[in-house]
Amino acid sequence: MDTGTHIVMGLALAGIATLDPVVAENSATATSVMIGTIVGSQIPDVDTILKLRSNAVYIRNHRGITHSIPAVLLWPLAIIAVIYPFFPEANLFHLWMWTFIAVFLHVFVDIFNAYGTQALRPFSSKWVALGVINTFDPYIFGIHIIGLIIWAFGANPGYIFIAIYAILFFYYVLRFREKRKVYKEVKRMIPDATEIIIAPTMKNNKWRIAVMNRHQFFVGRALNSDVEIIDQFDRVPVPKIPILDAAKKDKNLSAFLSFSPVYRWEIDEYDDYYEVRFIDLRYRSNDYYPFVAVVQLDTDLKILTSYTGWIFSEEKLRKKLDILPS
Structure with missing residues (x-):
């Protein structure tokens, strides 16, 4: 929290x-x-x-x-x-x-x-x-604030918060039930799914979805239990090639790979350097995937700069890397 x-x-x-x-x-x-x-x-x-x-x-x-x-x-x-x-x-x-x-x-x-x-x-x-x-979660935070206000007006805090936590118990049960409904709908739409990741958002009835089967990644969202698939990507294994082997030695990319279970990768070649990018597919927001790891290497495959974290525009990413593509 x-x-x-x-x-x-x-x-x-x-x-x-x-x-x-x-x-x-x-x-x-x-x-x-x-x-x-x-x-x-x-x-x-x-x-x-x-x-x-x-x-x-x-x-x-x-x-x-x-x-x-x-x-x-x-x-x-x-x-x-x-x-x-x-x-x-x-x-x-x-x-x-x-x-x-x-x-x-x-x-x-x-x-x-x-x-x-x-x-x-x-x-x-x-x-x-x-x-x-x-x-x-605005509901959990809000009900605590209400309890603290009631306490400030002189009510017994023990009984207030026992009652609040009883309410929250049923709230958590409801959240599990709602997630289960989304899971069942995703499984119906993609029956060969090998992994389904469903993540909550600040809006109680909205969920982020990332799914993989043997050949593809699917990115979607759910409103209540109505599921919509937004993006699909071919699932391309990370090859053992010199550029990627060198990039994986970078601490930022290594940290990203230790944390992210569902991602796609890209390699871009410019005049005097390469750029390797790994993109976490779990956090799509406003048509953008903000959690990334990027490594830039020179033509001798020496790491020039790198970054991992949350970036919500390409311009800000370039500022973090401090190297602009030619």
């Missing part, structure tokens, strides 16, 4: 914690638990700082080790080590318990996004992505 949603979820959890008699009866415990749930709801995303190094490092590591099983166990201890000295009268076990729930909840809700997490590390490096909730 996005940062804002994680913050309001941390506050909601602090509200639910007020139903804990140990928290309710001890002001030091209550204050430290509120801090712990807010920080715990954010701390797994500390790896966002990797963007300062490069997009390649960020793509390879975001929601990786910081969302793993060892991290979920260790983050609460690290947070408590900082908080507890300021609140020595707090109940240590209950501070740990609510902080742990906050960290666990962060990783758990991220699993439902299309991006997913490596939550099963170290047992598996597989990305767990259920793809039923958009990274920012």
Whole structure:
């Protein structure tokens, strides 16, 4: 989920914690638990700082080790080590318990996004992505804001957010049912599909679709369960040729390939350099595929420049690469 949603979820959890008699009866415990749930709801995303190094490092590591099983166990201890000295009268076990729930909840809700997490590390490096909730879901964020406003007017936050989370449980069930309807329709249209990726959008009834069979890629969208195929591409295996072998050594392309399961590739030749482009087919937006990896090599196949990330126009991509085609 996005940062804002994680913050309001941390506050909601602090509200639910007020139903804990140990928290309710001890002001030091209550204050430290509120801090712990807010920080715990954010701390797994500390790896966002990797963007300062490069997009390649960020793509390879975001929601990786910081969302793993060892991290979920260790983050609460690290947070408590900082908080507890300021609140020595707090109940240590209950501070740990609510902080742990906050960290666990962060990783758990991220699993439902299309991006997913490596939550099963170290047992598996597989990305767990259920793809039923958009990274920012206005309904989930909005109902939390409503709950916080009601709390501000003096209502009991514990009962408010228990009721809200009961509503959200049924909302998640509904989202799974809607995705299943889309899946069945795609399977009816492309019965020989070997992989179907369905991703939510900010609009509740719209979905992005990427499908592959043995010979083709299909890109589509769904409104409710009405599926429309927009683009089709022949599925051309990436050949082992010197240009591509050299390009794959680039850190940006390597990061892209470690993350993207459905992509097509292109090679363009100019007077004094080559350009290799890999295009993720999952994120079509306004007739454009914004998630790409591009590598430019000279005629001796030495890498000149490269980029991976989100680009919404060719002009901006050229600025990132800082080399214009002749």
